[in-house]
Amino acid sequence: MSRFLQWRKAFPGLLWSICQRESRLEVFTRWRDAGFDAQQFLKNAAFRKQAVIEQDYPLLVEFWDMIHAGRPAAAIFRLKYENVRNPLILQGWPESRDVYSGFLKEAFLPGGYTSACYDAQLQMRVGDADSPVFTVDLKKQKLGDANSAARVLFGGEEQAERALVLDDVVPQSLWKNFFVAAEKATAHDAWSGKLLLGNGERGLFSAHVRLTSWGEPGNKMVRAALVNVDARPVEPERDNAFTLCMKGLRPALEGLYSLCKPGVDGLMLSHIQMGNGRVAVYGVGPVFDGLEWGTLHAYEGTIAQDIQRYGLSSLIVENTLDSVKSIDWALFAPLGVRSYFARPFYLEHGLHAVLILAGKRKRAFGADAESLYADVAAAFGRLVSSWKNLE
Structure with a gap:
């Protein structure tokens, strides 16, 4: 135990834990020479957005998505501060249903932070979730990736291997509402609310959907995660x-x-x-x-x-x-x-x-x-x- 306490005291970063139901952060180490307010970085989304280089910020949005999904995740990113020159790594894992733990420290990258490092992180994504998740390219108005849960929900068990198109998920008659919400997500990093989804074969249903900006800034892509599907359709206007x-x-x-x-x-x-x-x-x-x-x-x-x-x-x-x-x-x-x-x-x-x-x-x-x-x-x-x- 004494060796562990000594190791924890000397840890060159923050060891932290989030109690999800209470939205409460607990830290177990001090990072005196961080060069920025590391605790505030973990607590405050607005602070994170101001601190992180714009290109890297979607990685942090994705990391917080993984916290809510209870999935292991990692992100390597850079800050705007001149006194923090090295990239940082944020890594976490679910300790239990309600507790998510991790660490924040400098990233040791012998080859430096390259575009390959950034691109590799973008693979951490759609498939690694139990609930239906898909991505949409707003410029091309096309469906990107869809995980197996989404393919089953929108295409049925017997067509779970079939590639979906946007009309399978959002009928054209409902595109306006979907794209208005998606534009808000790209402008403000995330949007949560209720949307009508579905298709002629599956039928329409209302769902609580979380949309987040996706990929590099300027790409105008969103990641859609269905938090829950209503037992019976509810027109969003009725809400x-x-x-x-x-x-x-x-x-x-x-x-x-x-x-x-x-x-x-x-x-x-x-x-x-x-x-x-x-x-x-x-x-x-x-x-x-x-x-x-x-x-x-x-x-x-x-x-x-x-x-x-x-x-x-x-x-x-x-x-x-x-x-x-x-x-x-x-x-x-x-x-x-x-x-x-x-x-x-x-x-x-x-x-x-x-x-x-x-x-x-x-x-x-x-x-x-x-x-x-x-x-x-x-x-x-x-x-x-x-x-x-x-x-």
């Missing part, structure tokens, strides 16, 4: 049919906030719009005083996404500054929110709203939060049901 009764919304939320215990510094409604791949947030309480009413955020990297991904009845983040979730760095941490409790609410077509109680101090919510705030949740549920009745 936006749930409308908020804006008249009286602020007083209603302030009334709910008044029911909260001391230590809760804000209450938020997150309205999920899966058809558009976005959420709208409405906050009351002192911690949200500076938040614009109805601010829109991409669904990718949100509390709602984690709740759906892991089938959670509630979610607690103990410290947003240890989080690897994009929304925590884009919204909560800048406002001074250090912890929160979130609970989802469902209507006929799935998840439509999330109740979020926020605190300025770390670990403001414990394991008893669900029972402690049951009255707030019940009142919030009645509010959501009243909106449904107004449709």
Whole structure:
């Protein structure tokens, strides 16, 4: 044990672990001479995008896809900083269903970082997933690769070896919605939401799809991963049919906030719009005083996404500054929110709203939060049901 501790202390990089359900990063070493904020690099997607050379950034997007898929992965990449001249290697593996571990350090490349090194990494991809995955060339409007799960889903077991074309996956009548979402993915690295897919033989179905930019910048390609397929088709437009009764919304939320215990510094409604791949947030309480009413955020990297991904009845983040979730760095941490409790609410077509109680101090919510705030949740549920009745 002492030899292991000595080895860990001398490790020339970061040894790290991510608890996926809690989106929490834990590090086991210090990397004092890294030349950049290595912990922030692992936590914050916006920080990574600013730090990594543009050509190499899609490799990092792909690496995070593999984390969510629970697959071993590695990426060698370069930073823009002059004081970090050598390429870095990020490597990880699933330790359990909920825990993903790895390391970040300098990469030892005797031949240097060449185009062959970059091209080889792009092979790490479509086939290595259990769920349906395919790629699409947006310029040529053509299907690229498709893994076996995608071929079975769209072509059937008996035609699993047949090469698919784009019409097998997205009928031309639905191309507009698909390509609008795909363009958003190339512009913002990723897009998550609900799309109609299928073909005449297979029939149409709705699915929660994650689109990510693919390959070298400028290639205009996306990787599509089907997170889950709905049991029955849902028109994406129906996912936006749930409308908020804006008249009286602020007083209603302030009334709910008044029911909260001391230590809760804000209450938020997150309205999920899966058809558009976005959420709208409405906050009351002192911690949200500076938040614009109805601010829109991409669904990718949100509390709602984690709740759906892991089938959670509630979610607690103990410290947003240890989080690897994009929304925590884009919204909560800048406002001074250090912890929160979130609970989802469902209507006929799935998840439509999330109740979020926020605190300025770390670990403001414990394991008893669900029972402690049951009255707030019940009142919030009645509010959501009243909106449904107004449709």
